[in-house]
Structures are given as structure tokens and as C-alpha cells.
Amino acid sequence: MKHLSLAIIFVAALHNANSVHLGSRIVGGEESAPGAYPWQVFVEGVANGQAISGCGGTIISDRHVLTAAQCFDGAQIARMYFGSFNITASDEPNRVLMETSDFTIHPDFNSVYDNDIAVITLPRALELNEFIAVANLPSGADIESDFIGTEGLLAGWGSPDGTNSLSPTLRFTRNTVIEKVDCEAHYGVDWMGPGKLCIETQDLNGPCYGDAGSGLIRESDKTIIGTFSFLDTRGCLDGFAVGFIRVGQLVDWINGIVGAKNIK
Incomplete structure (x- = not known):
């Protein structure tokens, strides 16, 4: 079987909490506690000022986020939400929002999703804390x-x-x-x-x-x-x-x- 596109699923209702559909079957498991997974980042691919994709990402240094190459199909900018729990809320006290055009897609990413990976370089260093933290790369x-x-x-x-x-x-x-x-x-x-x-x-x-x-x-x-x-x-x-x-x-x-x- 082929894959389904996973990144180009940006929902217009994202910024309208009342429009987000929560079914009785929870595909993603359970709701986390705020700050439970501080390495997690919400990543939007942006083109012409509009979000065209919604993805996840992982903080791997105070200047870098690891995500999927497919998230940037047609995107000009990466917009990232750090320290976030509810991405529809406009007043999250621990959220840090950044945008950058500095993202690098693996050169061998292809149509069968080999090397489906990208690294985003941030415009400034993150201030690491209990809500924003780094995950480790394999060694x-x-x-x-x-x-x-x-x-x-x-x-x-x-x-x-x-x-x-x-x-x-x-x-x-x-x-x-x-x-x-x-x-x-x-x-x-x-x-x-x-x-x-x-x-x-x-x-x-x-x-x-x-x-x-x-x-x-x-x-x-x-x-x-x-x-x-x-x-x-x-x-x-x-x-x-x-x-x-x-x-x-x-x-x-x-x-x-x-x-x-x-x-x-």
C-alpha cells in the first residue's frame, strides 16, 4: 500500500478551537500535561503568508529542530510553536513563537519517502527551561x-x-x-x-x-x-x-x- 500525505493537512479551523473535531476514538493516545514533553514543537509550513502544512518537530539543540522533509513541500517559511500545549490559545504563558526561512531538506529525499527528514535552524537561540528542552540524537x-x-x-x-x-x-x-x-x-x-x-x-x-x-x-x-x-x-x-x-x-x-x- 502507498502512504498518505501526512504534512499537507493544515486545517483552517486550527485557530478556531470550536471547529476542531474530537472524536470518541483518540488516535493519538491521551492528552498530555502542559510541559510534559518539552522537546515537542508544532511546525507550520508557510507560503505567501498562509500556513499550508501542520507537522511535529523535535528540539535537538537550542538552535535546531528536527522534522520531516515532506512538511516543506511548497513552503517558504517555517513557523514554530515552542513550549506550547494548546496551539489554538492566543495567551499561552510559556509559548515562544519563531519563524525562519533557514531549513535544510535532506538532498536524497524522494518519492518513496527515503530520507524524509529536515533540519530547521532558528534565528536565535532558545532559552531552555522546563517547557522548552532538548532531546538527544542517537550516539x-x-x-x-x-x-x-x-x-x-x-x-x-x-x-x-x-x-x-x-x-x-x-x-x-x-x-x-x-x-x-x-x-x-x-x-x-x-x-x-x-x-x-x-x-x-x-x-x-x-x-x-x-x-x-x-x-x-x-x-x-x-x-x-x-x-x-x-x-x-x-x-x-x-x-x-x-x-x-x-x-x-x-x-x-x-x-x-x-x-x-x-x-x-
Whole structure:
């Protein structure tokens, strides 16, 4: 099966809380507490002054956010909400809003979503605190690990009911990384290259539209295992495995950008 577009799902109702549809089935798990996942960022792709996509992202340094390449199809600017819980609220005390045109898409991102990853460089350093914090990139043995059997935490504002409406508040779910062969049988061997991994969603908790780019986090040490990239064309309510980009496979490329674009 092919993937469904996950990023180009920006909802006009995003800034109108009354229009956000919350179904009885919570695709994204549970509502978080404010500040529970301070590395999580809401990312909008903006073109001609209008938001054209809604995605997730992960803070990887005080100057950088990791997200999905697909989030910037046609975008000129990245707009980011840091320290946010309710993205429809206009008076969040811990929110920091930034915009930049400095984002780098992996040069080998392609039509089968290989290397679906991008790094956003911020215009100024974030002030890190209990609501805005950094997640760790894989290092050592984790760079080559396939993380089979590892439970990861995923947070985001993606659709809670399988529609094109985002959740106004941050939600989270925990899912386990499964054997790649289980995904190859579903998506095809050609689709599941070495830079991808999958998680189970049999309990109908998992990422959905608007969660592209959100990080799968190993909570014990706040390490980002993968970034959400694709799901089955039948949607996110049927319990099919969903796919991520393996961050460890691309950590050298990521570190090259982070090192080159730090404040001098």
C-alpha cells in the first residue's frame, strides 16, 4: 500500500478551537500535561503568508529542530510553536513563537519517502527551561540499532479521530518498534529501505495526519529513535503499522548542519 500525505493537512479551523473535531476514538493516545514533553514543537509550513502544512518537530539543540522533509513541500517559511500545549490559545504563558526561512531538506529525499527528514535552524537561540528542552540524537551503538522491541513515546497535535482536523492540545501515545519484515509484508520491500522502521498500532493508538516529523522518543534517556513519515492509504484508524525514518542512519548529516550553523 502507498502512504498518505501526512504534512499537507493544515486545517483552517486550527485557530478556531470550536471547529476542531474530537472524536470518541483518540488516535493519538491521551492528552498530555502542559510541559510534559518539552522537546515537542508544532511546525507550520508557510507560503505567501498562509500556513499550508501542520507537522511535529523535535528540539535537538537550542538552535535546531528536527522534522520531516515532506512538511516543506511548497513552503517558504517555517513557523514554530515552542513550549506550547494548546496551539489554538492566543495567551499561552510559556509559548515562544519563531519563524525562519533557514531549513535544510535532506538532498536524497524522494518519492518513496527515503530520507524524509529536515533540519530547521532558528534565528536565535532558545532559552531552555522546563517547557522548552532538548532531546538527544542517537550516539554510540544506537546509531546502528534497529530498536526492535523498544517502546517509544510519540507526542503531537495530529488528528485524534482520523479526519483532517488537528487536536488543539498536545496528545501522546506509546508504541513498540516491530520487525521490519512485518512492514515489508505490508508496504513492500522496495518501500522499506534500510533507513526506515515501523511501530505497531493495533490498539488504535498512534500517529495520524498532522504528526509528520514528530519524534519517537526513548524516554529513559530522551533519545529520538525516529521521525514519523508514512502510514497506510486506508488511514490511521485500522491498526496498520506506521513508518518512521531512522534518525541514527542520518545522524552524521544532521550533526553536519548543527555544527555548521551554530552561533559563532
